Each structure stands twice: as C-alpha cells, then as structure tokens.
Amino acid sequence: MKNIRNFCVIAHIDHGKSTLSDRLLEFTKTIDKRNMVAQTLDNMDLERERGITIKSHAIQMRYVHTDGEVYVFNMIDTPGHVDFSYEVSRSIAACEGALLLVDASQGIQAQTISNLYLAIEHDLEIIPVLNKIDMESAMIDEVSDQIIDLIGCTKEDILLASGKTGIGIQEIMTAVVNRVPAPKGDPEAPLQALIFDSVFNSFRGVIAYFRILNGRMRKGEKVRFFHTSKEYEVDELGILQMNLIPQPYLEAGNVGYIITGIKESREIKVGDTITNAINPCTEAIHGFEDVKPMVFAGLFPIDNDDFEDLRDSLEKLQLNDASLVFEPETSVALGFGFRCGFLGMLHLEIIQERLSREFNMEVITTVPNVSYFATNTKGEAFPVRTPADLPDPNYLQEVQEPYIRAQIITKPEYIGTIMTLCMEKRGILTRQTYLTTYRVELTFELPLAEIVFDFYDRLKSISRGYASFDYSMIDYRASDLVKLEIKLNGENVDALSALVHRSKAESFGRKICTRLKELLPRQQFLIAIQAAVGAKIIARETISALRKDVTAKCYGGDISRKRKLLEKQKEGKKKMRQIGSVEVPQKAFLDVLKLT
Ligand code: GDP
Ligand code: MG
Numbered sequence: 001m002k003n004i005r006n007f008c009v010i011a012h013i014d015h016g017k018s019t020l021s022d023r024l025l026e027f028t029k030t031i032d033k034r035n036m037v038a039q040t041l042d043n044m045d046l047e048r049e050r051g052i053t054i055k056s057h058a059i060q061m062r063y064v065h066t067d068g069e070v071y072v073f074n075m076i077d078t079p080g081h082v083d084f085s086y087e088v089s090r091s092i093a094a095c096e097g098a099l100l101l102v103d104a105s106q107g108i109q110a111q112t113i114s115n116l117y118l119a120i121e122h123d124l125e126i127i128p129v130l131n132k133i134d135m136e137s138a139m140i141d142e143v144s145d146q147i148i149d150l151i152g153c154t155k156e157d158i159l160l161a162s163g164k165t166g167i168g169i170q171e172i173m174t175a176v177v178n179r180v181p182a183p184k185g186d187p188e189a190p191l192q193a194l195i196f197d198s199v200f201n202s203f204r205g206v207i208a209y210f211r212i213l214n215g216r217m218r219k220g221e222k223v224r225f226f227h228t229s230k231e232y233e234v235d236e237l238g239i240l241q242m243n244l245i246p247q248p249y250l251e252a253g254n255v256g257y258i259i260t261g262i263k264e265s266r267e268i269k270v271g272d273t274i275t276n277a278i279n280p281c282t283e284a285i286h287g288f289e290d291v292k293p294m295v296f297a298g299l300f301p302i303d304n305d306d307f308e309d310l311r312d313s314l315e316k317l318q319l320n321d322a323s324l325v326f327e328p329e330t331s332v333a334l335g336f337g338f339r340c341g342f343l344g345m346l347h348l349e350i351i352q353e354r355l356s357r358e359f360n361m362e363v364i365t366t367v368p369n370v371s372y373f374a375t376n377t378k379g380e381a382f383p384v385r386t387p388a389d390l391p392d393p394n395y396l397q398e399v400q401e402p403y404i405r406a407q408i409i410t411k412p413e414y415i416g417t418i419m420t421l422c423m424e425k426r427g428i429l430t431r432q433t434y435l436t437t438y439r440v441e442l443t444f445e446l447p448l449a450e451i452v453f454d455f456y457d458r459l460k461s462i463s464r465g466y467a468s469f470d471y472s473m474i475d476y477r478a479s480d481l482v483k484l485e486i487k488l489n490g491e492n493v494d495a496l497s498a499l500v501h502r503s504k505a506e507s508f509g510r511k512i513c514t515r516l517k518e519l520l521p522r523q524q525f526l527i528a529i530q531a532a533v534g535a536k537i538i539a540r541e542t543i544s545a546l547r548k549d550v551t552a553k554c555y556g557g558d559i560s561r562k563r564k565l566l567e568k569q570k571e572g573k574k575k576m577r578q579i580g581s582v583e584v585p586q587k588a589f590l591d592v593l594k595l596t
Contacts, residue, residue: 001187001253005180006074006211007127008056008091010119011101012109012468013080016131018042018053020101020163020172021077027169028061028073031242040242041077046353053079054350055320056091056197058209058255060239065177066170073176074240074255080111082470083344086291086323089118090196090270093288094211094255097125097180099172100151104130104138107439108146110407110470116151127175128153134162146436183253190281191215191223193274200316206262209240210274211255213285218249222277223260226284227269231277232260265315270322291323292473293341294402295452296385297348298329298366298495299355300337302586306361307336313359314338317351324351329386333495333577334364334589339386342368345452364589367498370449373400373476387483387497393534401479401501402448405430408459409441410467417462418442425450426501445474449501484509484538486516487530491580495589502533509539512592519588522546527582 009017018039025031031040041057042048061073076091092098098119102112119126128147133140144158159175161168193210201207210217217223217237224231236259238246250256262268273284301310311328318324329339342348348368355361372384375397384390384399406427408418412434419429419442427446434440451471459467484505486496496516500508509531516529522543531539576583 001185001251002182003069003071004074004183004253005071005097005176006095006183006253006255007097007099007176007180008076008078008088008095008119008124009099009101010078010088010092010115011080011131012103012106012111012115013052015080015101015103015106015109015112016163017077017080017101020099020129020131020161021057021059021075023163023166023169024073024075024172025059025061027166027173028063030059030061035242045357046350052081053077054084054087055079056087058091058094058197058240060241060255063173063177066174071177072254078115080115081346082111082114083342083347085111085114085118086288086343088115090288090322092118092122092124093194094196095122095124096183097127097176099127099129099176101129101131102143102147104133104140104143105135107139107143108150108409108435109468110409111468113150113407114470114472125180126151126153127159127172127179128157129159129161129168129172131161131163133160133167134165142436142438146439149435185212185214185252187214187216187251187253189214189252190279191217191274191276192281192285193217194285195268195270195272195274197320197322198268198270199320200265204259206260206265206268206319207244208258208268208274209255210258212250212252214252214281215276216249216251217256217258217274217276219246223258223274224277224280225268225272225274227272228267230267232262235259235261265319268319270319288322291325291343293323293325294344294370294448295342295348295368296339296371297342297368298331298334298337298386299326299340299352299363300331300334300366300495302362302364304335309359310338310355310361310363313355313361314340316359317354321351321354323347331366331495333493333579333584334366337363341371341385364495364586365593366495366589367593368452369499370402370452372402372479372481372499374398384499387485387499388494390481390483390499399479399481400476401481403445403474403477404448404451404471405474406444406446406451406469406471407441408444408467408469409435409439410463411438412440414463414467415440415442418459418467421455421458421462422446425455426503446471447477447479447501448473449499482533484512485532486512487528487532488520488579488582488584489528490530491582493579493584496592505531505533506538509533513539513541515592516588517541517543519591520582520584523583525581 056078058076063071078088192214193212195208197209271288275281325341326338374384375381427444431443480502484498486493513529526545527543529541
C-alpha cells in the first residue's frame with residue numbers, strides 16, 4: 001500500500017487536463033505511443049467531437065521512480081464545466097491528492113477556485129501545476145503569484161509544465177510520489193469499498209468502479225451492497241487500464257472495478273458501500289450528497305410505444321450519470337414521458353445526445369425551467385417543477401424562485417458590459433474585488449432562471465472569452481412568476497407552456513410565436529398562434545390557409561403513384577402531433593426551443 005498513489009487532475013475547462021493526462025500515460029508506457037490519440041481518456045464519441053470531458057475517467061499506471069522503486073498510480077481525469085462538478089466531487093472522494101492545473105496564458109479562473117475548494121474540503125494534498133508554459137502568451141510570474149495568493153503555497157511548490165511538449169512531466173511524477181500521501185486503511189479489516197462510478201455494459205451487465213478503504217475483495221467471494229442489502233458473487237474484479245484487467249483480489253487503497261452479473265440498473269447506486277457478505281463492516285462509508293438538479297424539462301419519446309424503452313434507457317444512463325433524476329409525467333400534446341432534472345443546459349443537451357447515440361432513443365424536450373416554490377391561499381407550500389404545477393392565480397399566494405451567487409473573474413475593461421448583462425438578467429452586484437491590477441472578481445446575486453439558458457454564452461461573447469463564471473445556490477426569493485401558455489386555434493399546447501418572470505413574458509411569448517410560424521406547415525385552414533398569460537393574449541401570429549390537394553397533380557395519372565403519395569403522407573403523419581385540429585410536426589417541438 002505504501003507504493004500506491006491515488007490522485008485526480010482538476011482545473012478550469014480547457015486548461016489542459018486531458019492533454020496532460022495523455023503525457024503521463026505515455027511517460028509510464030500505459031499506452032503505446034502508436035496507439036496514442038489526443039485526449040485518450042475522453043473515450044466517449046461525444047467527448048471527442050466536442051473536445052470536452054463529460055465523465056471522469058480513472059486509469060491505473062505503473063511508474064518506475066528514479067530510485068528504481070515501482071509505484072501504482074491511480075489517476076482520475078475530471079471534467080471542467082460547471083455542469084459536471086458533481087463528477088469532480090465524486091472522483092475526489094477516491095483520491096488522496098490532486099494536480100491543480102492552471103493555464104499559464106489564462107491564469108486562475110472561476111472553476112480553478114471551485115475545484116480547489118472541493119479538493120481542500122476532502123483534505124487532498126494539492127500539487128499546483130502551471131501548465132501550457134510553452135505558449136508565447138504564458139505569464140509565468142503573474143500566474144505564479146495568483147496561485148501563491150490563492151492556495152498559500154511557495155513559489156517552489158509550483159511545478160512548471162506543458163502537456164503539449166512534455167516539459168515538467170518527470171517533476172510531476174516525482175511530486176506525486178513525494179507529496180501525495182499513500183492511502184491509509186487496514187487490509188485485514190472487513191471489506192469496505194466506495195462505489196464512485198458505474199456503467200452499463202450490454203454484455204457484462206453493470207460494471208461498478210470502486211475505491212477500497214479497508215479490507216480485501218476477492219474473486220468468487222460473496223459481497224453485499226449496503227443500499228439494497230443484496231448479496232452477489234464477485235464474478236470478476238480488476239484494475240482499470242485502457243482495458244479492464246482482471247485480478248484475483250484487490251486490497252485497501254486500491255481503485256478497481258467489479259462485475260457481479262447485476263443486470264438491473266436500479267440495484268447499484270453510486271456512493272454506496274460494498275462489503276463482504278460473511279464478514280461485513282458495521283458502517284457504510286459516508287457517501288456523496290445527493291445532487292440538486294437545477295433545471296427541469298419533460299422528455300417524451302417520439303413514438304408513444306417507446307415509453308418503457310425510454311424508462312429503461314434513462315435507468316441505464318443514470319448508472320453512468322448519478323446526477324440525472326426523473327419521474328413519469330404526462331402531457332396532453334406529447335403523451336407519456338418523464339420529467340427530468342439536470343444540472344444545467346449543457347447537461348440536458350448531453351443527456352439528449354447520449355440517449356440518441358447510446359440507446360437509439362430520440363426524444364422531444366419541453367421548455368426547461370428551474371424549480372420554484374409556491375404557496376397557495378390555504379398557506380400550503382409545494383414545489384413547482386412544471387408549468388402544470390403552478391396553481392391558478394386566484395389561489396396563489398406567493399411564488400419563490402431560486403437565487404444563486406455568481407462569481408465572475410474578468411479583465412477590468414469588461415466590467416461595464418458584464419454589469420449591463422447581469423442587470424438585464426435581474427442581477428444585483430454585491431462585491432467587486434481586484435485580484436491583481438488586471439483581474440477583477442465580480443460577485444452577483446442572480447435568479448437561477450436567468451442564467452441557465454444563454455447567460456454563459458453571452459458572457460463569453462461580450463468578454464471575448466476573458467470572463468470565467470461559477471455559481472452556487474443561495475436561497476429562494478419572492479418572484480412575480482407567470483405561466484405563459486401557447487395556443488393553436490385556441491387549443492392549449494401544454495408541451496410549450498413555460499414558467500417565466502412577468503417582465504420577460506411578452507418578449508418570450510413573441511419569440512415562440514414567431515418561431516412557430518416558421519416551423520408549422522400551412523394547413524387547409526387558417527392557424528392562429530397565440531401566447532397568453534391567463535386570459536390575456538400577449539403575442540399573436542397567423543398562418544394563412546393552404547388550398548391544395550396533394551393528390552391533385554396525380555389526376556389522370558397512374559394509380560400507383562397516387563397511392564405512394566398517400567402513403568408518404570401517412571408516414572409523415574406519424575411524425576405529427578395533433579393539437580385540436582392542428583397538426584404539429586415533432587420537429588417543431590424540438591426546434592422551437594432553439595430561440596437564440
Ligand atoms: P481540459 O478541458 O482541461 O481537459 O483541456 P484539454 O486537454 O482538452 O486541452 C484544451 C486545449 O488546450 C486543447 O486544444 C489542447 O490541445 C490545448 N493544450 C493542452 N495542453 C497544452 C499545452 O501544454 N500547451 C499548449 N500550447 N496547448 C495545450
Ligand atoms: Mg478534459
């Protein structure tokens with residue numbers, strides 16, 4: 001155990017975690033240089049295409065130190081985007097140390113700070129690494145000073161590195177050996193292992209990733225999962241390299257995987273403790289706090305018959321993404337589906353994509369909203385997660401909406417435009433601190449609803465990328481919230497209802513109406529598109545009638561062509577949803593939300 005080092009790589013997004021991880025894998029010959037691709041650990045297609053890490057990735061390396069001693073390194077590369085910080089916090093629980101990377105050309109950014117705090121909370125040894133020093137724009141002295149200020153280390157503690165050229169890799173290895181403590185724990189005690197991630201494999205069933213705190217896990221023995229109290233035989237266990245490498249046993253301090261033949265996603269819970277069935281430990285490990293979803297939206301299968309398949313897919317996805325939550329929901333327009341909770345809009349987008357790629361499930365998403373609290377006139381308080389939950393205004397006493405504290409780090413010349421943006425988003429500036437002459441930290445209190453949609457993108461564009469952003473929940477505050485309804489020829493389309501602040505209702509309603517006008521095909525009759533708050537119509541568009549018989553041009557023509565045309569039309573109908581008399585293409589539900 002004294003030669004094991006468990007550490008994670010944390011940083012703000014794009015500061016070079018995945019690239020530096022590549023160099024460490026190469027240096028330790030964990031991967032052959034021939035098989036090396038950039039950001040090797042980002043093994044999901046989606047991660048490669050977008051160039052971002054979505055999942056944490058654990059991998060084991062054997063490192064021969066300069067004195068000839070052999071070490072086992074379990075390294076976890078983590079995502080940097082704020083939506084995935086839950087992934088980071090779980091990875092941290094499996095480690096004793098963290099490489100904190102800071103891009104030398106960018107300096108300390110918002111997630112540098114929030115990830116650092118996560119690591120400190122878990123008592124990890126922090127190794128600061130000034131990365132990308134090969135860049136011409138690297139500001140080595142300035143950023144070193146920022147790091148010293150932030151973590152209170154000395155200049156000598158900071159390692160200089162470049163994941164691109166490989167500078168500093170040996171120094172990082174040495175620092176991991178010398179500074180990250182070896183894991184503690186008693187291999188002779190009863191087994192106690194923490195599940196920090198899991199994945200569903202269609203051939204092998206559920207694969208759970210764990211960190212053993214105490215005891216040993218052996219192949220063939222019976223283990224018990226605390227959460228369900230169910231017992232299973234260990235079919236296979238082993239270590240995580242580029243592939244799963246089976247082992248006869250693993251003991252305290254190690255990171256590995258276990259396969260027990262569990263096929264049901266529900267039977268495994270990330271954060272659960274695995275122990276021995278015959279000689280169990282007395283207590284479960286203090287797992288992870290449940291995540292609090294920030295954004296809610298309904299997901300509906302395109303074909304109503306796929307409802308059970310969608311449930312199954314969501315359950316399997318949940319194994320690999322413990323932050324996803326869902327419960328059944330029904331919509332008049334869309335039928336049976338699920339109300340799902342997400343950590344943010346990027347998370348929602350990724351879930352949608354993963355459902356499509358990994359499970360072949362195409363879904364329709366309803367207008368996302370945050371979670372509110374309402375109090376009715378009887379004084380009863382309840383959560384509002386969908387527009388349908390909001391009581392009639394006559395019975396409504398008060399609605400409260402979630403507020404966040406946002407930290408924005410930027411250059412002084414962007415303060416003005418950022419202030420304007422935040423005020424438009426109903427924000428209040430509470431603090432302004434100069435970190436150095438060229439970097440200022442702004443703290444705002446903002447309604448969460450205003451930042452989940454396009455805030456981050458707009459912030460990046462108005463600051464030309466020189467603003468980083470992080471946030472945390474503070475409280476709920478009274479809000480003038482209304483339900484915006486969309487009607488087609490007077491018929492409510494529940495899937496397009498939205499919860500919005502009264503001051504934003506009109507502009508939002510207008511946008512949706514205009515967009516629907518572009519998206520809906522003309523039909524045999526006139527279509528009125530309306531946005532309403534209560535009885536009041538606040539926006540309106542009209543689509544004029546179409547007077548054409550699709551088969552008209554076939555008159556006198558051959559009958560098979562006519563039949564084909566009708567069949568094609570029927571096929572097209574399947575992709576339509578009937579709202580009263582109006583047919584709405586599935587695609588319209590998807591596209592109407594792309595408001596920007
Ligand atoms: P992550 O989001 O922290 O995992 O960052 P990535 O490893 O995906 O890198 C983000 C971008 O920075 C990519 O375009 C890399 O090619 C680039 N990059 C990473 N490390 C270095 C470095 O040391 N020097 C330079 N010049 N570019 C780097
Ligand atoms: Mg990455």
